[in-house]
Amino acid sequence: MFNQREVFVVDGARTPFLKADGKPGPFAASDLAIAAGRPLLMRQPFEADAFDEVVVGCVAPSEDEANIGRVISLRLGCGKQTPAWTVQRNCASGMQAVDTAATNIAIGRSDLVLAGGCEAMSRSPVLLNKKMVSWLGDWARAKTFTQKLSTLASIRPAYLKPIIGLLRGLRDPVVGLSMGQTAEIVADRFNISREAMDEFGMRSHLRLADAQDNSRMGEIETIVDAAGKAYDHDNGIRRDSSMEKLAKLKPVFDRDVGKVTAGNSAQITDGAAWLILASKQAVKDYKLEVMGRLLDSEWAGLDPRQMGLGPVHATTPILKRNKMSLNDVDYWEINEAFAAQVLGCIEAWKDKDYCKSELGLARAFGELDQEKLNVDGGSVAIGHPVGASGARIILHLLHVLKQRDAQKGIATICIGGGQGGSVLVERV
């Protein structure tokens, strides 16, 4: 795909992902992007205004962050003359930013691009409902005392019921299902057990703990908030995660008999992740060290009701056109929106019927070796700030390839609304 001109990843960084605790977190989305971006830019051999553009993925910037990409770019000191913009493809917004940046480098439009994603899910807006807004309109128009009095008298308790933006955002507006319910559908389709899901969740936490203990999360920059607190690791991790504890959790989406729980789903978190992408020319001009190369990418659509299988649909074409099988890929990052959905992807590739009917293959595609998958844990443990995760998994995959002296990797992500995105990378 990126074969007109080579696209290199030269560096990257991210914030620790911070678990939301029900209240607005200490950082706005742009603050997170700044916190990770400043040290990243400072260690480069070029000035911050050397970028041809800045591309940022973010699903729900705050009311003060219109075109958050531009806000961030200016605050980072990338200069007034550097264009900056925001992309949104839901849970894959960060990956979209990287893909867009890569495309612009490949076609020769850019040489050096800062791309990434950020999200402050804890700061998702709480909105007034329509009745309340129209009441406010009446109130503003009421001029006389009696008008005001009668407007005041017309208010009803129901008007005050807020709309929780976060919940709405995590619900598919077309098919009317919550993301968790789509995971239940996938679990049901491939008969994935609660135990398998919990085990997957537990493994995610334990793998992350091992990665933290063995300094394999070097892409994380320590950040501090204005209230005087420092954050240096993904704080949603549960090091004491166990099957007993996970078994106690109740299903949240399909109550009573469902299988998807908070323990086997991604956490609501705040975070930001960045990559610096460069053309061969820029690598040469600035004498940049190269982490890896982006070889290919793909976006795919599927039934929104089983959006969790998006990675299967996006990745299969990449592997086919690169003449690779699942296990020709050295390491995988499949974003863990839900354990059910990642396990579902593995099952789908094993399933002859699915491969035939949905992917148009002649036979089952194969079985992905889970020892190559999310080796340092995934979003169940790390968290899934929707705008940032797509960039995070590409960045971490490049770290994994280096740490384990491997060559090729796939980072892929499922997308609310029924899509999948996938990127093939190679260590250089």
Add this chain to the structure above:
Amino acid sequence: MGQDQMNETTQQQESKLVLKHWNVNVDEQNIAWLTFDKQNSSQNTLSASTLEEFAEIIKQLKKSHPKGAVILSGKASGFIAGADVAEFGELKSQGEALEMVQKANRIINQWEQLPFPTVAAVDGVALGGGFELSLASDYIVLTDNDKTRVGLPEVLLGIHPGFGGTVRAIERAGPASGLDIILSGRGLRPKQAIKMGLVDRVVPPRHLKRTAIMLIEQQPNRKALPIWTKAVNNTLGRSALAKTVRSKVAAKANPEHYPAPYAVIDLWQQYGDDRNRMLDEEAKSISRLITSEASHNLVRVFFLQEELKALGKSDAAKGFKPDRVHVVGAGVMGGDIAAWCALRGLNVTIQDNNPEALARVVKRANELFKRKLRDPRKVQLALDRFMPDVKGIGVKHADVIIEAIFENLEAKQGLFKTIEAQAKPDAVLASNTSSIPLEQIATALERPERLVGLHFFNPVAKMQLVEIVKGEQSDQTDVDRALAFTKQISKLPVPVKSSPGFLVNRVLMPYLMEAVELYKEGVPGKIIDKKATDFGMPMGPVELADVVGLDICKHVADNLSQALGGEVPDILLQKVEQKNLGKKTGQGFYKWDKKGKPEKPDVEKDYTPPTDMTDRMVLRYINEAVACLREGVIDDQGWLDGAMIFGTGFAPFRGGPMNYVRKRGAAEIKTRLNALANEYGERFKPDAYWDKLVETKELLM
């Protein structure tokens, strides 16, 4: 007469005027634009000659009668910085002063009485006389520029407004705000000024002239003052309010040392309902004050401050405009220095391997930014400029690198080794050390001449002074750059030689130790402190020791006594051993209450304090200052005075320790020191340099 004809006439009349400081231009709408652009000066000040020209212009305007007149500044540095302070010194007598003030007042009154609307269009500072001239205009428009400030800082020079400012500020803002502005002497931001009713409009710079035209054309009414301000303007009301204000001022300024604020209150109380009388009396009052010794000394201090500021403008440092500062060590000092730099617009990295320490520093910085900048967007930008840096990646970008880690020679040497290897070749390398000789740290460097000292004082945000320390090995170019950097961050640099305690701590310490000695002898702290504040110190030494922290005092005293001899009073050691460290632990020489106020026990009525207390404390201070001159710790007596005033608050109205020597007489002090040495011992022995001071009087200024 048609418009064109009139313009022509005006122009003809103008052409008769030879103007050096002003430029008058009448536009096609028949509005006269008076641009003040003082000749051979970077800023506008009101001097005899600039006012004379202004009088000529007014005379012309009376004849030509334009639709309105606007005063503007032709300087980028601001509107009008004030009266020309240098001319104060030329006033030989009270009578001469009165003549000068009355003359100026006649001119300003004529401006006020012009029969067409007048506007002061202010961009940048309008202070003192400059603001008084504005107040005599019908309208004042300010730009919302960051640098725009208005105010009446005269009291800081030991005088008060003399061009009708007391009358007009109170007229515009009411007695409470009006007096507050005059008595505090503080500069007001545009938002504050309009809120107080001192000015009529605050607009973006692009609308300054358009707003002036609008005001001339529409002549809107000025915003009325609240009714109570009129109701209170009678003998009874003024006397009641004056009493309250007087007691507030008394908490800050001793009337014997600083009579000016009290004179302002008296003026208003007595003549607040008689405008012309109050204008007359204001002139008389300022003439008395301006020729007083206290005012002379305060004016001198003002010039010393300017002199120190100018040290940051050497040729050697020309073109050195640091943009990036790297501070190592996220303690209170390091953090506060770094935060101050970010506040002043520099890009700052603050390095520490402890993220918690960095987080505390960011919290403090955030509080500073909020307090100083107010606007949330500016606070955010300042925080964006302030980067915690665990790994030290800021070193290689920095123009100035300041080390502020714990006081350990090996640690500092190791750090500077690493820094030198990464830093830009022309970056300033500075240490904030107060007790380790620069020369020793510098041995770790490949180019030891690069290392200088930048000794900030705590609390950084409040203390203006920074000692620029030149080690024996330091290169003058690097010292000059450190001076320039200090000026850039709006601090006051003073160059000192690298020697124990440098200047400020070294001179202060004997004074503090003598106070501790008196305390040990049984003199109550309250009495000791009272003596010192009576002398004019901003805070008594016993209280000061508690505020600084007794551990810090002991550390500095130990360090000095090791190098220079002398003993540290054992009571200080005991307090430190008992962990009674002063304000920070709630107990030192005093017990400190929860509000951070010391509890000073009452003294028995029949207690008679020793009579030589003031001399014992102050003369040790001065004796040490003289020793520093002899050793060349500082090169200039004026700088020494400035440093001690801005670094320790030495009674400003006395003009500094050396000015005190000049007034009291070197011979007299030397004799007194000898007498004290006989009675109390060696520590009072006059320094050898006194002989020189006594013999060659010209050394004293």
